Amino acid sequence: MIRVLTPLPVLLPLLGAAAALLVGRHPRVQRTLSTVVLTAVLAVAVSLLLLTDADGASAVSVGGWPVPLGIVLVVDRLSALMLVVAATVGLGVLVFAMGQGSADGDEETPLSIFHPTFLVLMAGVANAFLAGDLFNLYVGFEILLTASYVLLTLGGSAPRIRAGVTYIVVSLLSSLLFLAAIALIYAATGTVNMAQLAGRLADLPSGTQLLLHSLLLIAFSIKAAVFPLSAWLPDSYPTAPAPVTAVFAGLLTKVGVYAIIRTQTLLFPGGALDSVLMWAALATMVVGILGAVAQTDIRRILSFTLVSHIGYMVFGIALGSAAGLAGAIFYVVHHIAIQTTLFLVAGLIERQGGSTAVDRLGGLAKASPLLAALFFVPAMNLAGIPPLSGFIGKVGLLEAGVAAGWWLPYTVVAAGAVTSLLTLVAVSRVWSRAFWRPPSQSPAQDTFRAAAADAGPEIAAAPLDGADGEVVPIAAEPVPAGSSRGRSRRAAAWARHSAVATATTPSTDGFGEGRAGRRALRPLPWVMVTATATMAALTVALTLLAGPLYGVAGRAAADVLDGRPYVTAVFGGAEDVP
Amino acid sequence: MTPTVVLPVIIGGLYAAGVYLLLDRSLTRVLLGFLLLGNATNLLLLSTVGGAGAAPILGLADPAEMTDPLPQALILTAIVITFGVAAFLLALIYRSWRLVRQEVVGVDEEDRRVAGRVGTDADELDPDDIPSDDIDLPHASWEDR
Structure with missing residues (x-):
């Protein structure tokens, strides 16, 4: 069979x-x-x-x-x-x-x-x-x-x-x-x-x-x-x-x-190479999560948390004990489900809010309570809030780390706890800005102006009506007309470039509110919501089924560590x- | 069967040239570098056979004199994979050229944006470093420079 x-x-x-x-x-x-x-x-x-x-x-x-x-x-x-x-x-x-x-x-x-x-x-x-x-x-x-x-x-x-x-x-x-x-x-x-x-x-x-x-x-x-x-x-x-x-x-x-x-x-x-891996795990956790805290785009934040949490799994593997490996395997399962769900939710946020840049979002909790719930539960799970599977996986790994009993695992355990807290900082920042904040408080309503401001002082200084934006001493020589045209077009291209990079489109009607308003009114396609909701429900189910799942992970780890069953x-x- | 010194020298040279080309911003050079590295790795696989032997076909030679056929099978697979990926890279380079009239790797805008948030670093942003993706103006970025 x-x-x-x-x-x-x-x-x-x-x-x-x-x-x-x-x-x-x-x-x-x-x-x-x-x-x-x-x-x-x-x-x-x-x-x-x-x-x-x-x-x-x-x-x-x-x-x-x-x-x-x-x-x-x-x-x-x-x-x-x-x-x-x-x-x-x-x-x-x-x-x-x-x-x-x-x-x-x-x-x-x-x-x-x-x-x-x-x-x-x-x-x-x-x-x-x-x-x-x-x-x-x-x-x-x-x-x-x-x-x-x-x-x-x-x-x-x-x-x-x-x-x-x-x-x-x-x-x-x-x-x-x-x-x-x-x-x-x-x-x-x-x-x-x-x-x-x-x-x-x-x-x-x-x-x-x-x-x-x-x-x-x-x-x-x-x-x-x-x-x-x-x-x-x-x-x-x-x-x-x-x-x-x-x-x-x-x-x-x-x-x-x-x-x-x-x-x-x-x-x-x-x-x-276990201790080398342990150092790598430590660095992966800390550097990854610091990157996530610095980002302002939801997808980039999630990408950095993805890197950061790979550190937990590597840590479990580097411990080399059955408990560590079981924790790592459980964490892999949990993290696959949770990270996929969160990226799907980010896709829904982009549809609903028209962007994944935190600065350009606001009031999503009011606009779509279902979306808010779909983000909140997996996000808390990722950060490792107690009843959820992320907490179980992290506790398992940290316990195995403490059981190893020397200073390097202790250090990584401490870093793991800090990483968990910083993950909470990163995702709750997304929560409070994109979901809780009233849309009127969103600082960057005008995508074009924001993108131009991001592009650096030279472009930001350029008037938006398409006039010349030279900052090189203008008195030095007369600026050819063609160059002026090129400059302003380049400024526009610049803004577009930056906007594209943050997954938004520069609004042609001057200000972004009209567009964002239209976006928010559009209902989310039910198939996408159902798929995301099912995935989110699965991540919750991981918590409920954590006992049997951890059992399987433990047996898998014992097999793998033994090596003989495989051979x-x-x-x-x-x-x-x- | 004594292994030859020619293979390791060639492998080393190919690796060095391949890495050098891979570090270039021009995508065509990156592709060439990848091809060189692929060939170097295939030669490395070939050199694991040791010295040359007879063709590994039963009936043509004594099995003791035959060369090991497995690395050749592995190389064949690796060549097919390299070929497919190289074709895809070529398509990507062409697409990149169609889009921006340049086939250099662009700058990550979001990264720059984050770096630029620190006021003192803002001066380091130089628009001239970033290729324009303006399709409507085919050669504007060239004329500007």
Whole structure:
């Protein structure tokens, strides 16, 4: 049974993507198709989790090659759990995207491309979670990254291309590093099968081990956005369409975290670089959250909290104890759900308020109480307010940190508490300004004037009626007429540039109020609200189901730390796919 | 079978040139740098085989003399991936060129905006650093300079 189910999370989305391309001219068929496919993947993932939780890990050698030679797909509690969360989040985001697509008339997100690409992305994520050898993990990464390149640059507008280039170049570099690491590992051990590597890597000289270990960690840390290698993330995520940012924020970085878990437990269980990881976790938390506090755009704030909270997971992994790893796994699950929900809510805020810049929002709580509730609950959950799952995950991690019992974990525990408080500062600032403040108190009603003021003193000094805005000594030489025209146009272009960067459009009617007023009157599409509400309800459900979930996380952590179940599954039980 | 010294030298040279090109602002150079890095990594994979051997086809040679076929399979996969991504990058470069008539990486406005909020730093903002995205005026930014 489990052998039939294991390849399906990869196979179904890939076949679905091909079919979705074929029916690209019929949006309705396409929507039904991808919803059905992702629902099926979710069903398969849930049954995989139930089966592995009952019977333990199992492996399938695809293509019928004998075990160390061919490609193996391994499913244990950890990968099954990750599959379930990924499929859930994918389905939620897909429904949200369909709601947005039908509401917008497909201008922002060309759906005929979106659906197949999204399915390919899900296939890549599933392949990364199931991969039993390093090269297949690389292929999984490449599948999901290539799909993400397309999704990030959907529509091909200037800001998206600009952000996409940063993202793509950084991702390519990390992929090349990973591939080089695979080459060196193969040269040292003669295999890329992870179960076999678990035995062979331990026999290498410690210097070689350290080199291979750090190469893998650097490659995965770029993908997971661990601090010194995280600068690309807040730069590239906010410009993408809301559903795309949501699924990226939820899933892609966590695939990196998953790979780090495998590296630290299965491949290099000695814990050689644990203290380095702990320092990285500390820096990720603190630097990330300080970035979030400094930002004024909701999506950028969320991107920085995303970076910051990766630190918690890395901390749990770096502890190397069963409690730490269980906390990290629980936190991954919680954070995937919560971060996706918050980015979806940010998409709704943008529709309702016309912007995601905090300065340009106001009075949303009155305009849409439902939206306010949808933001408030996940935001408090992210900050870790007691009854919610964020609190449970953080307490688990901090307890495990205290149990480690020396000064570095203590320091990270303290930093984790501070980070949690600063997260509260960041999200409650969004709350009080965008939701509670009356719209009349919003300082930047005039988008154009604000953008011009942001653009620097030279442009801000320019009168808005299109006259010359030179600040170089005007008396020095007569300014040619053409240059003057160019200058003022450039000032306008500047304002537009800045406005685009903050996801707003400069108002042509002089002042932004009219536009904002019209926006606020438009009702939110019910499909998008339902999808977001379901995701928010799921994050609350994580709190209610925290007991069983933490149990699964604990068992997954014990399996992963032991390492033997994984190796036995690959070498003991692998048979051909029927 | 003794490994050759030529491969490591070539790999090192390709990596150095690739990183140098990758750090450029021009996207075409970034693409070239990526291609060089990809080739360097493929050569690295190839060099894990050790010395050259016979073609790994049963019946043509004794299995003991054969070269290891697995890295070649890995390289083939990596080449296909590099090819696809390079095609996508080319499309992106073309799109970028269509949009701004320039194919250099732009500046992150929101970052600058945040930096500019500190009054003393505002002077460091130089509009000339930022390429105009004004599609209506194809060559305005050139004329201005």
